[in-house]
Amino acid sequence: MPADVRGAIVTPVDGRLMATWMPLDAPSRVPQGRVLLSWTPAGEDRTDVTAQLGLAGTQVLLAVWPGLRGEWSGVVRPTVAEVTELHAALRLATVVLDRLAD
Numbered sequence: 896m897p898a899d900v901r902g903a904i905v906t907p908v909d910g911r912l913m914a915t916w917m918p919l920d921a922p923s924r925v926p927q928g929r930v931l932l933s934w935t936p937a938g939e940d941r942t943d944v945t946a947q948l949g950l951a952g953t954q955v956l957l958a959v960w961p962g963l964r965g966e967w968s969g970v971v972r973p974t975v976a977e978v979t980e981l982h983a984a985l986r987l988a989t990v991v992l993d994r995l996a997d
Contacts, residue, residue, distance in 0.1 A: 902933030902945075907979045912972060925949030928982045930957060930975050937962050944971055948978060 896902065901921070903914040906929055917931060925931045927949045937943040941964055946957040958974055960967065 896934055902931045905930045905932055905975050905979070907976065907983075912975060912979075925954040927951055928979065928986065930979060932971065932975070934967075940964055942967055946971065946975060948982070 897916065900916045900918055901923075902917055904917050904926065906913050906915070914932070925947050929949045931947045931949070931954075932944060933947075934942050934944045941962045944960040944963055944967060946959075947954050948957040957978060958971075960970060963970055
């Protein structure tokens with residue numbers, strides 16, 4: 896991870912996950928429904944990966960994968976994809992319920 900970033904904001908696009916660097920000087924808040932992945936070296940050929948989820952009023956720790964070896968994106972991707980899809984579904988359900996209540 897470059898030294899001038901906090902991590903990568905992950906966004907689902909057409910069934911794939913796209914990542915955009917989040918600079919250190921950017922606002923600290925993770926956008927709603929997005930996941931911020933950050934990673935640090937954790938010894939020889941190991942990486943600690945952390946995911947934070949942006950919610951309407953806050954951001955929460957979504958997951959921590961300590962000591963991953965080698966190419967770790969396959970380990971992280973299923974969790975990130977499922978959570979972003981779940982968040983989108985809950986957001987849609989909230990909109991529908993709000994409209995039905997009016």
